[in-house]
Structure formats: C-alpha cells, structure tokens
Amino acid sequence: MKSTLIILGFLFTLFSFLPLIKTPLWWVRVLDFPRLHVAVLLTAVLVAYLYMFGVDGTAETAMITTWSLAILNEVRFIYYFTPLAKKEALRSEQQKPANAFTLMIANVRMVNKEYEKFLQLVLKENPDMLVMNEPNQAWHESVRHELDRRYPYTIKKPLENTYGMLLWSRLKLHESEIRFLVEDGIPSFYTVVELPSGKKFDLFTVHPQPPRLMKNTETREAELLLIAKQSKKTKYPSVVAGDLNDVAWSKTTKLFKEISGMIDPRVGRGFYNTYSALVPLFRYPLDHVFYNPEFRLVSLQRLAKFGSDHFPIAITLNYEPQHEEEQEHHVADQEDKQEADELIQEGLEKGEERSREEQENKKPAQLN
Template sequence: MKYVVITFGSLIILVSALPLIETGTWWIRIFDFPRVQIAVLCLLAMALAFYFLRKENRWFQTVFMVLLVASLFYHVSKIISFTPLVAPTAKKATDEGQKFSLLVSNVLMENQDFEKLKNLIASRDPDLILLTEPNLLWTRALIELDERYPHTIKEPLNNTYGMILLSKFPLKNGKVNYLVENNIPSIFAQVQLPNGGQFDFFGVHPEPPKPGSDTYERDTELLIVGKKIKEDPGPVLVAGDLNDVGWSKTSTLFREYSQLVDPREGRGFFNTYSVYLPLLRYPLDHVFYSNDFGLVRIEKLEPIGSDHFPMWVELSFEPDSTEAEEVDNTDAEENAEVEEKVEKGNEESQESSN
C-alpha cells in the first residue's frame, strides 16, 4: 500500500508543479482549472502518507510531507480570493436607481431546447443578454426577442464560437472583431444607458485548452482586449465564456493590467461549467468591470439544457463614486509580459493558420 501512496502523492506534487512552467501548452495549462479538486487530493494524500509511511525513512517522509503541504498551500493561495475569507474587490452598489442587469449564457450549439432559455429571459427580463455558441438555428429560434431587444449584434457560427448581444439600450459603434483567429469572434459596443451614461462592452469567447489546441491564442485575445481598455480608459464591462478560471495567471494579469474587478472575489466561485459533472465544476463564465460600477447582485442561474449554467449580474452605474477599490496596478515587468504574450500568441495563430 505504501507504494500506492507514494505514487499517488508524487502525481499530486507533479500536477501541482506543472502550472508553474511558463507555457501555453494545453496539457500543462489544463491543470490551472482543478485547483479546488487538487487541494482536496493533497489533503487526502497527506492523510494517507501520515498513516502508511510512518515506518519509512524519516528524511524521505519529511520531504514528501513538506512537498504535499507546499502543494496544498499553493492551490489555496490561488483560490482563497474567491471565498468569503477575503474582502471583496468589487464595491457594493450605493444607488440602485441606476442599476441594469446582464444575462450571460453559453447555449451549447447542439442544444435545441430553445424554450428553456426563452422562459428564463421572460422571467428575468434582463436589460442585456450575451449568448455564446449560437448558430443560425439558435438565431432564428430567438428572433422573437428582437421586439423587446431592438439593439442587437449577431454573429451566428457553426463552429461553437458564434455570439449574440441583445440589448434594450442603444448600442453605438457596435462591431464584430476577429482579434486573433479568423474563426473566433468577439463583440464590441458602447452601451447607452437611459440616464445618459455610457460604457464600453466587450463580449469574448476564446478557445479552451484541449488536445491539439494550446492557450496562446486564448491568452492573446484576452490581453488584446486589456490593451484596448488600457489605451482608452473609462467605464467598461467584459463578459463571456473565457474558457479560463479567474485565478489563472492570464486572468489575473488581464485584470491588473486593465484595472478591472471580479465581483466573485470575496463572494464565491460561482462555478458555471460543467452542469453534468458536479465534482468537476469551474468558473468559466465571467463578468469583469471597471470601478465605475457597483454590484447589486450576482447569481448562477438554473440550467437551460446547456453544459454551462447561465450567469446573472446586476450592476449600478456609479462613475462618480469616491469609494474606489481598484486592483493593484501593473508594473513595467507585467506590461512587458503582456506585450510578450500578445506577440507570442499572434505568432502561434499565424503558424496554425498556415
């Protein structure tokens, strides 16, 4: 049994150390996701080692336990910001008279239970809706919503990367961008609020890490959006299925670089994927925004037939707030890192398209 314990613990130490490598290789970056699960396995491995390795060489036992403890603390340090043990970075709303709501939902292209989503929209009545993965069939099924949402940007695709933005509010300068890859779109628009306020909206859905697909392009798309925000600062909201977790280095770098907050910090994980695997759920659907907004409510909603849970966020537009709680700013080294990652991602995208 002791060899089983040693093997098990060694694997936990290995998968804990792999994400420390600076690379976009998919089989390494995929271990950014299960921090909670690996932390639990670290605890299990420690308990087994304490019981079954008591008679082993004292030096080996000490080193083995130290590595497991270090692995546990490493994972906890990544995820603790998404628990009530730390203070939220996103401020609470102080003027709900300026609030609006946003529904973010990955519809799952193969899912044809259109009525579940339409019923959810009817019951919740959001002001803005961002849908990822819609194809032409989904677009046609939701055409009736255009009456309630007269301002739209639609880019249906059959490759699971289609996007739809529906809005009750006017949209200025709306456009579909292909920032990195020519088959993966993103959406930009300036949202005009009824009270005269305006903010930039970015809808994104980059490619996930998977066999044959590394994360260079995913990271590059997010950081390009970050550069646009930094070059033109102002009220901004970024939403979508990022196929990344909020505690990853790329997500953290993006938020620090663009000075956006994550409303989940200090409040909870809000794991949206996968509906079908309760023990393997991660927060892949995100809403980040500048400190010009106050949080009214954030929720994970009931499933709609997709493999993702929808996300619901209510915000209040408060650009004149004096209680700013900004994330730490980036230094010159991090700025250089952003440029390096963008350049690397563009190179990888060009090579894969040739």
C-alpha cells in the same frame, strides 16, 4: 497500498507545481483549472498516508513536507474566491440604483436543443442585455422572433464552429463592431452602451479557444490581453463579459486584471462555478464579468441550468463614478506590460498560422 499512495501523492504534487511554468502548452495550462480538486485529493492522500503509515525517517519527512507545500500552493490560488478573503468589488449602497443594468451571459452549447427552456429562463430573468456564446444558425432562428421583439438593439454572428455570438439589448448600442482579433473564425463584440440617464460605457464580449488536445493557449492569452489594453484606451468605463475559457485564479486572468485595471466581483464572495453543469464534481468558473471601479455591484447570481454544459450567470451593476477610488484595483507595472506585449505578439503569430492552415485545408484538392 503504500506504493499507491506515494504514486498518487507525487502525481498530485506534480499537478500542483506544473502550472507555475510560464508556457502556453495545453497539457500544462489545463492544470490551472482543478486547483481545488487537486488540493482536496492530495489532502486526502496525505491524511491517509499519515494515518496508515506515519512518518519514519528523513525521506518520508521530506515527502510529506513536499505534499504539504503542494497543497498550500493550490490553496493560495483559490483562497481569494472564498468568503475568507477581502472583497474586491463593493456593493452599491443606493437604495434605488439610478444607473443600474442587468447583464446575462449564457454559453448555450451549440449541440444543445433546449431552445424553449433557455428562452423561458431569459424571459423570467428579463435582463437588460443578453450575451449568448456558441449559438449557431439553428439557435438564432429558434430564439430570435421572441428576443427581437423584446430587445431592439442587437449584434449577431451565429457560427457553426462553436464560437458564434449573439447580443441582445434594450439599452441603446452605439459604434457596434464584430471583431476577429486573433483568429479568423473566432469573433468578439465591441459596443458602446447608453444607459437611460445618457451615461455610456464600453462592452466587450469574448469567447476565446480553451486549452485542449493539441491546441495550446497562445491565442486565448492574446485575445484577452488585447481587450485589456483596448479597454484602457477608450473614453468610457468598460465591462468585459463572456466565456473566457479560463479560470478566475489563473496567471492569465491576473495579468488581464492588471493591464485593464478591472475588478472581479467573485473575489471574497465565492467561485460561482459555471462549467460543467453536467458533471457536478468537476466545476470551474469559466464565464466571467470584469468591470472598471466606476461600477458598483448590485447583485451576482448563477442561474438555473437549461441543458447546456454551462450555467448562465447574471450580474447587476450600477454606474457610480463618484465612488471609483473606494474600490481597490490592480495596476500594471512595466514588467506586466512587457509580458502582455510578448504574449500578444506570440498569440497573433499563432493566430495567423492557424488561419493559414485553415485556408489550406479549405482549398480543393488538385487533380494530377
């Protein structure tokens, strides 16, 4: 039993410190996700060891100290997403917000067939805008008749590769674009949204690749940071939303916020875990909404599951530029900007490489 606890303790310690390495390797970056789980499990191992065996000698003292530091390392990331931390996004104080809108985000999971259940959830929530990640043509055909009738403005790119995207809006959309920023098969949307008052804001929707077996994260980092830089150059305040396939406390997300100057409404409020809806013990915040400080938060909620492996999330924001300076936000220094440029270049090169490989795989085999 003692040997088992020691092995588990050092394994979880390794899981804690490995993500500190700046690398896009998938088997390292995937460890950004379970920081809460590692902290809880390592704490359990530490308590069990102390209870059963105590501390005897310098070697064991060093081991227990290392485990404790590993736990603190995990806690320092997730602390900001507990009610103990200071809130980053302030709530609107207007009794009747005059420039408010509700945005609903849902990764529908392409293989999920609960079309009607999802549609009923959308009709119940009645958001001003709906972003769907992972829809294929079957999903589009199953919901478009009802949604097209209710939402006059749309951007559509259903795909069969799990990276399709659909956007419905009852607010006017201008200058809408479907962009392939890094990889040919992975779209993102850009549009200018007009509120009923005539005020406008930019909306970027995104769904980059996650870290997975033999797929490193260069393209994910590049796509998120490209959007961060683009959002700084537009003349309107911006909102970025979608399944980012990254957790809220990762180095990439922090760098995204520094480059974009956006804020996260979960800081100081909670995790709002959206994945996995199918495995209660392993859930992470993967579906995000970031926005400029010109907006104030009205409400943020995780919605009911409908058959996907993601929970939908809905946020209501109010445009209040007069209170912009009251909300603290990150500011990038020169080192941050240089790091972002390097990651973007690395990701673009990797995206071109993957695109070439895909094209080669699509070529018909030549007969000898």
